[in-house]
Amino acid sequence: MTGDDGMQLAYYILLLVVIGGAMLFELSGRGGQALRQLMLWVVIFAGAILAADWYLQGDMLPRQQVLEGGRIEIPVGRDGHFRLTARLNGTDVRFIVDTGASTIALGPDDARRIGIDPAGLAYVGRAMTANGPVQTAPVTIEELAIGDILDRNVRAQVIGGDLDGSLLGMSYLRTFARVSFEGDLLVLER
Structure with missing residues (x-):
């Protein structure tokens, strides 16, 4: 893993912690509904990361x-x-x-x-x-x-x-x- 990869991973983890923390704070006390919504947002977030990574690599890779x-x-x-x-x-x-x-x-x-x-x-x-x-x-x-x-x-x-x-x-x-x-x-x- 290069230094840029490490910085990118740290950014994604920090973003996930901030969004996840905000979701937990907002949905606390609602039990099962909160867990379902949290899981939905995790899936959406993971899909967005994968789509962005695929798009960016399409421009940067492959190399000769x-x-x-x-x-x-x-x-x-x-x-x-x-x-x-x-x-x-x-x-x-x-x-x-x-x-x-x-x-x-x-x-x-x-x-x-x-x-x-x-x-x-x-x-x-x-x-x-x-x-x-x-x-x-x-x-x-x-x-x-x-x-x-x-x-x-x-x-x-x-x-x-x-x-x-x-x-x-x-x-x-x-x-x-x-x-x-x-x-x-x-x-x-x-």
């Missing part, structure tokens, strides 16, 4: 594993997407791996985070997305690292529209000798 020999294993998320975290210019950026995207497509927020000012770019290209056409600006990412794999001067596009997050497309996926699926894993190998 970078193995020896340039192999990256990316588990499918609960939503069916493969998400990969790469370090761009020293900053972690979370990508959706998109074999339907022709290039690396950076959302404006991710571009800013890695030191590219979207407002100062020349949006001279166009791309077709699921939401229709968008303007694009060519950029070069100085360093893109996934574990021990490091690439320099990687070409990408900054999307001129409202793109939440970023897409890792075929221009980068083609740098791998093998891109395959093994059950619920997307495997990239150099």
